[in-house]
Amino acid sequence: MIAVVTGARGLLGSEFMIAFGTRQAALGWSSGTHEGYRQVDVRSADQIARALDDDQPDVVIHCAADPNIVSCEEDPVAARELNALAVEKLAFATSARNIRLVQMSTDYVFAGDSADGYTETDEVNPLQVYGRTKAEAERYCLEAGNSLVVRVPLLFGISHVIPKATFPEDVAKSLSAGKEVHADEVETRQPTFTPDVTEVVYRLVEGGITGVVHVAPSETTTKYGWADQIAEVLELNPAYVRPTSPKPGSNRPLRSVLRTQRLSELGFQPPRGYKESTPAFLRAVGLI
Numbered sequence: 001m002i003a004v005v006t007g008a009r010g011l012l013g014s015e016f017m018i019a020f021g022t023r024q025a026a027l028g029w030s031s032g033t034h035e036g037y038r039q040v041d042v043r044s045a046d047q048i049a050r051a052l053d054d055d056q057p058d059v060v061i062h063c064a065a066d067p068n069i070v071s072c073e074e075d076p077v078a079a080r081e082l083n084a085l086a087v088e089k090l091a092f093a094t095s096a097r098n099i100r101l102v103q104m105s106t107d108y109v110f111a112g113d114s115a116d117g118y119t120e121t122d123e124v125n126p127l128q129v130y131g132r133t134k135a136e137a138e139r140y141c142l143e144a145g146n147s148l149v150v151r152v153p154l155l156f157g158i159s160h161v162i163p164k165a166t167f168p169e170d171v172a173k174s175l176s177a178g179k180e181v182h183a184d185e186v187e188t189r190q191p192t193f194t195p196d197v198t199e200v201v202y203r204l205v206e207g208g209i210t211g212v213v214h215v216a217p218s219e220t221t222t223k224y225g226w227a228d229q230i231a232e233v234l235e236l237n238p239a240y241v242r243p244t245s246p247k248p249g250s251n252r253p254l255r256s257v258l259r260t261q262r263l264s265e266l267g268f269q270p271p272r273g274y275k276e277s278t279p280a281f282l283r284a285v286g287l288i
């Protein structure tokens with residue numbers, strides 16, 4: 001199986017390059033000129049078509065996106081072009097060539113107002129530009145047929161190519177330096193370690209699974225609870241972790257919980273919860 005990974009130099013894409021590259025073949029696409037990556041602007045139908053014809057993959061794992069809520073809000077047209085319309089072009093090009101498309105999506109397609117969390121069949125209802133563009137992208141991907149939409153929650157991990165610290169690394173470094181950490185104590189999240197996501201997605205692709213699948217742990221917390229756990233694991237003073245609340249007018253989901261009904265029906269283990277995976281991550285980056 002040959003996999004093309006878009007956004008291959010990003011946080012999740014660089015982890016997919018390892019997950020697929022160590023077992024099969026992974027070809028990375030990037031918007032820039034970088035040795036070892038094919039330069040493809042995923043907003044260009046022509047560039048997509050040429051690259052697919054050259055690479056001849058069996059599957060495209062689509063990670064290229066603007067996942068930044070603020071920049072999407074600032075420029076909704078650009079956000080839609082990259083997060084949604086590029087997926088329409090990719091879906092058209094892949095289905096015409098009988099290539100499977102895997103669209104990486106997000107819990108932000110939901111409003112976060114359900115006490116029970118969300119299953120794969122719940123109606124999407126995004127609160128902000130980012131969520132709306134990702135929900136639109138899901139539709140294009142699913143219309144392609146033989147395709148897979150994977151919704152994942154808040155991620156952390158090692159950005160293997162472009163240095164980018166995620167929340168636990170920032171918290172660990174600040175607390176170790178005796179600096180205060182301000183963390184939200186209201187918004188419920190399911191922090192998930194990126195290699196745990198890529199492992200499950202690899203198996204879903206191998207198993208030929210289609211449709212929408214949530215890949216998330218059952219454990220939930222707030223960023224405040226998570227920072228507190230990091231302080232405990234590192235035996236640092238938790239008094240430096242200060243609770244905050246969402247700013248008025250915040251358009252983020254309050255209770256973002258993806259339920260993994262489909263994963264259980266398919267017989268797959270969900271990713272590890274943050275209590276187990278955060279120490280594993282801190283060890284991997286040499287902070288323990």
Ligand SMILES: NC(=O)c1ccc[n+]([C@@H]2O[C@H](COP(=O)([O-])OP(=O)(O)OC[C@H]3O[C@@H](n4cnc5c(N)ncnc54)[C@H](OP(=O)(O)O)[C@@H]3O)[C@@H](O)[C@H]2O)c1
Pocket residue numbers: 006007008009010011012013029030031032040041042043062063064065066067082104105106107134152153154155156
């Ligand atoms: N991070 C999270 O917590 C999270 C949570 C839920 C879902 N997701 C989803 O997971 C996916 C990956 O997110 P991430 O956090 O890994 O993002 P990321 O680190 O910001 O990586 C995104 C990549 O997109 C590429 N890109 C941007 N514009 C492009 C263009 N015009 N053409 C080609 N490539 C372009 C960039 O690659 P170049 O460097 O080559 O420009 C960048 O490395 C996204 O779909 C996101 O919505 C992320």
